[in-house]
Amino acid sequence: MPSSPMIIVLNFLFFTSSSSIWPNIFNSLFSNVHQVAVSFFFWQPPSSVTPSQVSPSIIVRDRFKNFLVPPTLNTYIYIYIYIYTHINRERQMEHPLAIAKVRYSNLAMPSADHQFSPSPTKNETKDEQKSLVFDASFLQNQSHIPHEFIWPDHEKPCPEPPPMLHVPCVDLNGFLSADPLAVSTTTQLVRQACLEHGFFLVVNHGVDSQLLKAAHKSMDFFFDKPLQEKQRVQRKLGDHCGYASSFTNRFSSKLPWKETLSFRFCADDQQASNIVESYFLNAMGEDYREFGKVHQKYCEAMSSLSLRVMEILGISLGVGPIHFRDFFAGNDSIMRLNYYPPCQKPDLTLGTGPHCDPTSLTILHQDHVGGLEVYVNGKWHSIPPDPEAFVVNIGDTFMALSNGIYKSCLHRAIVNSQTPRKSLAFFLCPKMDKVVSPPKELVSSDYPRMFPDFRWSSLLEFTQKHYRADMKTLDAFVKWLSTEGILKIQQLN
């Protein structure tokens, strides 16, 4: 079997002096190895033509076309280069993500991060871990920042503060009062926002303000600790929980200027009661009991709030309040604490790079500092902080559940040189084995299925191990699913 371009060339040379029975063998050799059939052989002139009437030619045939070329030295060189580059490209193209990379590489959108299969090789991981550590206590005072944190020009923060995004403010209390006018106003506002960009605010949400305060305070408690202590809950490669100082062990460029602490919340008591509290107690010890308690309560509050929001979303989509609420009843969600230290070069970097959330629904609480930006109508817009409000946005999984009707929108966070910024993000996710499939009311012959059925666990795996979330995560995921052979397209009646 040819395993290197050199052997291929030897085969090739061998061929040029061989008879025409070889091409089939040659074809099969190559098609087995590189899934590209490249063959070349002497052109066989039709029997009516005597060899002396034609100049000897070589047919180079690949999957797509035939080339008839004279057998000069230049031709051999050309063929060698052709095969070499073609096979190299094929090797990359064999990976479904690479196919998607080619597909998305020409997007005119602000290029979110089209970095495919970002799970670094072992070598990269080792080197990066050795050389680059995001120690905020040190880096926040540096006037030069490591190049890994410098974003390409077209993705850098806007030089001027961007305009504010007009997002509707949903009064949850009004909705819960069951007053028909309040319910109708709320659902209309939400529908409009979700058709356009998927962001809205929720006020009068009923979440205890003391709990919110405690949750923010606990972030100082954790992120002010020395790096070594935080690393006791280090997030492992391919995992979605734990402490991450930037993503230095996962990516090597366009690193976010932030630290995060992520953990799992499970609303299904049968499965994991007090899961958050136990996680911190087991991983960090007695000193973190209170920390764990606060975040257990916070997650419970977020889970209830998100189920309320699901009722609104269901009504606004015309499927009633129950459908989505029930779908997420035993949710297996992710809580993330984002801590953005000051940066002396805030115009060069980003706190969180542009991405759409792959999850279902995000409920974000920002502190007073501000930095959240959303990309709408070809421009970045800010969503300024409001301590009374939660910022809610649709994620990719809900976009799929709504058959693409509601939007999951590109967003990012910028940093500043003076003040640390904190945000609490609750990412609502279904139970791992739930099949993500839109209700039949949202599918018709005029509005056919936009996405195949999938399990949340597969999308989570895809974003943790193979793909850095951007605004095309769902499309790339669908490709990956189909090539992984686990795609089950629902048979629609």
Ligand SMILES: O=C(O)CCC(=O)C(=O)O
């Ligand atoms: O901190 C923010 O404002 C945004 C955070 C975010 O987008 C995320 O954690 O995915």
